[in-house]
Structure formats: C-alpha cells, structure tokens
Amino acid sequence: MKKPLWPSPENGAKNGGMPGPRIRIRAGLARTSAAKWLVIPAVLIGVAIIGSWAMAVEEPKFTVSLHEGAFEVRDYPAVVVAEVTVTGDQAGAVRKGFGLLAGYIFGGNTRHQSIAMTAPVAQQRTSETIAMTAPVTQTPADGAWVVRFTMPSSYTLATLPKPNDPRVMLRQMAPARFVVVRFSGVATQSSLAAKTAELLAFAQSHHLHTSGPATLAQYNPPWTLWFLRRNEVMIPLAG
Incomplete structure (x- = not known):
C-alpha cells in the first residue's frame, strides 16, 4: 500500500x-x-x-480671518497662562515642562486644588525672535524652552491658586493675532523648523508682518497614534 x-x-x-x-x-x-x-x-x-x-479638554477660543489650506490667521483674546522655562532638546524639554506644569494643576498649589487640563501644550524657544502664546506651548531661549499651559477660561490671575514650585509662573497674555499652520505626525525639532519656514513664507506671500518667535502647539496625549495627532506652529503678527 x-x-x-x-x-x-x-x-x-x-x-x-x-x-x-x-x-x-x-x-x-x-x-x-x-x-x-x-x-x-x-x-x-x-x-x-x-x-x-x-x-x-478646553481649548482657547479664537476667530479666523483668513483660511487657506492648512494655514490660518487667528485672533485670540487675552488668556492667563502657567509657564516654566526648562533646558534640553525639544522632546526632552516639553516632557520636563509638562511634568512641572502638571504638578501645579494636579494640586501642587497653595490650595491643593485641581485645575482642569487644557490643550494645546505650547513650546517656544526663548532665544528666537518669534514668540508664541496660546494653549500649552514650548519655546527655547539661550538653550532654554518656555513651556505653557493656558488656564481654563473660568479663571483669572486673581482667582488662580499660587504654585508651590517657584519655577511655575502665572501671567496674563494680551489679545494677539497669529498666523498658524496645522500638521499631523510626531512633532520634532526638524518638523518645527520646516513648518516655521513654510509659515514664514506664507506670511510673506500674504504681506503679513510677523513680530515674534514661533510656538509649537501640541493638542494630543502622548499615546495618540501619530497619524491622528494635531500639531500647529504659530507666529504672532504685528498690529
């Protein structure tokens, strides 16, 4: 067989x-x-x-006066922010700054009070000549970055509890106009540089006069898949 x-x-x-x-x-x-x-x-x-x-998560309110593809010109009202200045590379600085600011809003203040998280987290270079203010932002200056959380709109400087950590500063930012470009993916120092260059070119082509450094605004928690992430580069405009 x-x-x-x-x-x-x-x-x-x-x-x-x-x-x-x-x-x-x-x-x-x-x-x-x-x-x-x-x-x-x-x-x-x-x-x-x-x-x-x-x-x-609450986001700062704004009005749009120009929209063209991924680019916008926005007007923001006055906002109150909590910010810290930290050193390191772009990714390390935002992690460090986020940790310090999270400590404040999760009870590290004189009232042991929790404050609602907002978006975005803003990061800005302090050594540059373009400044950014809004949500949570990160910027470097002289090797340092300013990282910001925008406080919920229900608070004022007078009603916010004082931070326990002296590195956390509270201040009110005046109403401002920004030119903004939106993009997805993981925000890196190279993507920040590339998008800043695109934004400056867009502003120049529309005869918009920038007046400060670029801010990187990130809107999503760290576990968000890269293609679902929302990032923006914002540059203040004169006038």
Whole structure:
C-alpha cells in the first residue's frame, strides 16, 4: 500500500508527525480569528480614549480671518497662562515642562486644588525672535524652552491658586493675532523648523508682518497614534 503524500489528520497524530492540511488550515483560521477579536476591541478602546480626551479638554477660543489650506490667521483674546522655562532638546524639554506644569494643576498649589487640563501644550524657544502664546506651548531661549499651559477660561490671575514650585509662573497674555499652520505626525525639532519656514513664507506671500518667535502647539496625549495627532506652529503678527 502506498504511503500517503501528506499525513492525514489521523496518521499525523498517530505517528507524531505534522498535522494534516485540514488541521493546519483550521488552526490558522482560529488564530487569525482570535487575533482579529483582540485587535478590534483595542482599536475601539483607543478611539474612545482619544475621543473622550478631545471632548473633555478646553481649548482657547479664537476667530479666523483668513483660511487657506492648512494655514490660518487667528485672533485670540487675552488668556492667563502657567509657564516654566526648562533646558534640553525639544522632546526632552516639553516632557520636563509638562511634568512641572502638571504638578501645579494636579494640586501642587497653595490650595491643593485641581485645575482642569487644557490643550494645546505650547513650546517656544526663548532665544528666537518669534514668540508664541496660546494653549500649552514650548519655546527655547539661550538653550532654554518656555513651556505653557493656558488656564481654563473660568479663571483669572486673581482667582488662580499660587504654585508651590517657584519655577511655575502665572501671567496674563494680551489679545494677539497669529498666523498658524496645522500638521499631523510626531512633532520634532526638524518638523518645527520646516513648518516655521513654510509659515514664514506664507506670511510673506500674504504681506503679513510677523513680530515674534514661533510656538509649537501640541493638542494630543502622548499615546495618540501619530497619524491622528494635531500639531500647529504659530507666529504672532504685528498690529
């Protein structure tokens, strides 16, 4: 009697050989199905977390006077900000600054009071000649960066609790007009430089006069997938 070319489900099991084709196919389908049911809930949970963050976090209000693709000219009212000056590279500075500011809003103040988180986080270089003010921003100056949280609109300088950490400063920023470009992905020092160059070129082409350094504004929590992230570069305008 001829030996079968492929072990059958039966003789494969009897002889300790590889499972037959039907068993292998069924096992593969079972693994694929199991993986699918594990991935789908994970994706749904991630979308729910990102969605709830977006719904819960207050952003500064503004009006738009010019919109062209990813570019806008916006007018912001006066806002109160908490800010720190930190050193390091772009990514390290925003992490350090975020930690100090989070300490303040999560009870590190004279009233042990929690203050709602807002978006974005703003980062700006203090050594540059373009300045940015708004949400949470990060900027470097003389090797340092200013990182800012915009305080919820329900607070004023008089009603905010004082920070326990003397590095955290509270101040009111005057109404301002900004030219802004929006982009997705992971914000890096190179993308900040590239988007700042694009924004300056856009401003020049529209005869807009910039009056300060660029600010990088990041709107999403760190676990957000890169293609869902919202970042902006903002430069103040004169007049």
